[in-house]
Amino acid sequence: MKRFKALVLAATLVASMALTACGSGSGETASTASSSPSSGTIKVGVVNNPPSESGYREANVKDMEAVFSAANGYDLKTFYSLKNDEQLQAAQGFITEGVDYLLISAAETTGWDEVLRKAQEAGIKVYLFDRMIDVDESLYEAAVVSDMAKEGETAVNWLLGQDLSEYNVIHIQGAMGSDAQIGRTGALDEQFASGKMNKVVQQTATWDEAEAKKIVESVINSGEDFNVIYAENDGMAKGAVAALDEAGITHGVDGKVIVMGFDCNKWALRELLAGAWNYDGQCSPFQAQIISDLIKGNTTASSKKIINQEKGFDAKTITQADIDTYGLGE
Amino acid sequence: MKNQTKKVFSGGLGQLTIPLVAIALLVIFNLFRDPSFFSIGIMHNNDGNIVLSGNLISIINGASELAILAMGMTLVTAACGGQDISVGAAAAIAGSVFVKILKSMPSITGGTVVLAFISACIVAMLFGTFNGTLVAVFKIQPMIATLILYTCGRSIAYWINGGATPTVSSPIISGIGSFIPGIPIPTPVLIVVLAAILFRLLFHFTSLELFTQSVGINGSAARLNGINSTFIKLLSFIILGICVAIAGTIGVSRLGLINHETLLLDVEMDTILAVAIGGNNLGGGKFKIGGSILGAYVIQMLTITLYAMKVSSTDVKAYKAIVIILLVVIGSPVVKARVSKLMSQLRTAKAENLTKGAQ
Structure with a gap:
């Protein structure tokens, strides 16, 4: 009887942990937007916070998916997590996979030095959006942020x-x-x-x-x-x-x-x-078009930090x- | 008569001493601070209805969700000797279900609102059953068992809402959350009165009150006497589930908006406090629902008083904590025992003096 109770307790614990894990909204949802990338497409890896974070993030994620679409000549890979270490791993994965551009909205400002350096060595250009990271400016092309x-x-x-x-x-x-x-x-x-x-x-x-x-x-x-x-x-x-x-x-x-x-x-x-x-x-929350213009060379960044224009209605x-x-x- | 006054002085109002004294103190304090605090005005709202307004109305109205949750929480506390800390998260789920159902309907009518409310009730009762099963059947500490839903509840509400903060607007919804045309009293207040009457009737026509108390005082003794203690505990959680659905519905209807992150945020702690201030033993057993309702009004009165004094809302929590520490310490068995001992000593001393004087 005691053993049975212990078993049930353990099962409940596991179940509760599974529930909370789902609850934190940090599920790995790496996905490819376009299933058959042709040779001309630009491969973009986006590391972002999950859309569940806020209405802001939801719009941000949707905007990214809309701008970096197959129709616009992009092959988009995304990863969403609230945890910095998971984001770092995903960025690492994108570098190994060989994307052309890496777009990052980091969960935390620290810990990104090594990954960005690897990206630079691999010739991958990095853009930061929404959030700044504590690294040397030379490690990224530009940061599109809000003031x-x-x-x-x-x-x-x-x-x-x-x-x-x-x-x-x-x-x-x-x-x-x-x-x-x-x-x-x-x-x-x-x-x-x-x-x-x-x-x-x-x-x-x-x-x-x-x-x-x-x-x-x-x-x-x-x-x-x-x-x-x-x-x-x-x-x-x-x-x-x-x-x-x-x-x-x-x-x-x-x-x-x-x-x-x-x-x-x-x-x-x-x-x-x-x-x-x-x-x-x-x-x-709309930084995607600015970054896309930079990537395609439609505009050039006047400085490393680009302030996204704020709207008021x-x-x-x-x-x-x-x-x-x-x-x-x- | 004499006996009665003696009872009052030795805390003889029983359980209700602490909340009543607290309310009296707050009233006196506010009368000294600003006598107009309690003035009640009659005015037209923007829909053209005649409504009552003033701090007193704000207090009674604002405490509605808390009062309803406190009623259910009292029952759970009495039966299980522990508290449900997931009520806020569960209310967010219930509110989300309510809005989801309304939004899936072509139009908002009385019928669809009732349907949405019943759905919210069913969902909240299911989550209540989940909590209740963990507590009653698997004998897990209530606080640990409900910690699960506390942690993931708002995420579940997030899924239901699809991450957005959906809004609903309809005269019926604002009728529930604000005023019904022609009735100058805020509807949530009427709902609290209705809920209190329902509880009264429930206790009058069933033996639930007695059974709950006996299960709370000694579960095995109650079982030996033929009371199904598992069922009573489970039932208390299911009844709390209904309270949660009502509170969630009121919360959503007030603004016609469901924000799963902020709806009734931190209400679980206030609810437990209301039960404690109401003089109920948090370890289970004897209980008075009226005490918990008064406790809810004490908490709200305190908050509104602090707002009226323009205390920064970041500091409000600290001030609240100080008052609550005082209330809880004064209401603690140790202090009560000391006070009654002191009283009886005084009385005997007095009696001795009298006899000496006679000699």
């Missing part, structure tokens, strides 16, 4: 352009310390410091929609006046708007409160199109076409 601070600046400049007589801002922050939070907070903090904008409240909701709603509710209940909600992602903006709706406060175009979000989910852009929100900023000018092209998710 998080610029994203916040774009949004704040848009807000300044609205020429309000006064700015009473509710600032809902993302998880403190994350790249996106730091980038999106910086520019607004400058305005608070200079006194041009008035900080009604600055709180982190750690990306949690429900928490954002509670924060706005507490401001409404306190009776304080505000006319701008600056939420650092779409979900939190939606939470904030829910609180406004329940309190009967108008928002969006021609409303009392300006609503700003980030990420450009399709559903959020539709809110913009309907005029319920005012602005949505994006940390652009205004409810007054957004079109359905923008939503279809730039919106994330469904």
Whole structure:
């Protein structure tokens, strides 16, 4: 009986481990997009984080697959993992396989020296996208990255352009310390410091929609006046708007409160199109076309670090076409 | 009468002393800080309905999911002497199922919402059965058994959502998560009341309360008395599953959006806390669901108070921790025993003085 129990326990443990392994979303999904590469195709190996990581990554992965397609003359091999060591192994594998180009969005910034050196010896050109790696610049052709601070600046400049007589801002922050939070907070903090904008409240909701709603509710209940909600992602903006709706406060175009979000989910852009929100900023996940242009020699890199242009949409000018092209998710 | 006052002073409200005292303290504190904290306003929302608003409404409304989860958790705690730490992840799954079913329908009607909710219930009950089987049949510690779903639950929700954060918008959904036209009280509050009444009826018409207590106090003794303790434990997890589905549905309906990463994030810890603040023994046995509901409101009141004081939300957790340490320590058996001992000593001393005075 004891032995049976031990067996069952062991089986449960194994099962749970298998479950959690699946759960971490780090399944190896190396695949070839084109089954019969012809001699003229450019072989590209992409090492990326899994699309399950975020809506951003999902759009990023889709963009890569769309641009480096067989129709565009590419033979694409991909590997997705959140773990640096698995990524390193996969990159090693791509080098052995003999790809022409290696595209990397690393899980961690360290540990890539040796692999990149091997790639260089093998004559494989390396492009970094989305994330920088701590290596010597000579080891890669170019890095196409986002400047998080610029994203916040774009949004704040848009807000300044609205020429309000006064700015009473509710600032809902993302998880403190994350790249996106730091980038999106910086520019607004400058305005608070200079006194041009008035900080009604600055709180982190750690990306949690429900928490954002509670924060706005507490401001409404306190009776304080505000006319701008600056939420650092779409979900939190939606939470904030829910609180406004329940309190009967108008928002969006021609409303009392300006609503700003980030990420450009399709559903959020539709809110913009309907005029319920005012602005949505994006940390652009679309680096593939820039890299493809570099590979094909259509453009040349002026420096090793190429800053991907950030987008921001205004409810007054957004079109359905923008939503279809730039919106994330469904 | 005299007996009763004595009971009150020696913590005679029984289990409910701690949550009631906590609420009283918070109310007094807020009255001193800002008397307008408790003002309730009547206004039109953006849909043109007349609704109630104010901090008090925010507290009662915001604690709804927590209160419902706390009811189920109390039952699991009482029967199994342990807690389910997967409720947040399971609620994310239930919420995802709810949205998935709604999105697969051509249009959102009352019927499809009911269907989606029932599906969410079934899925949550299945996961409850999974947890319950590990605990009741395989005798695994509840916290370890539910650790499995805690770890992988949100990933399962991710699969259901296909990685996105799907949105649903419909007057019915906002009716569940916010206000029904014509009723000025937030619907989640009404759902909590309904759930509490259902639990009351369940305990009134069945022997579940007694059985759960006896299984929690001594499982083998209960079995010898003909109670199927395995079934009672399993049942507690399945009932918690229904609570999870309700909480998930409310959470999704509030915003018409399912984000598997953040829906009811960290709610498991707050739920266990609510049960603890409610004066229930986390080791199982006797329980009072009312205490847990009050516990949920204490936690929410604390959060809203801190927000109203503009405490940075990064610091809110630290302040919450301090208050909770105090509550739990005051409610601990050691302190309770000390206090009642002190009380009786005082009383005897007083009596002695009196007799001396008489001489």
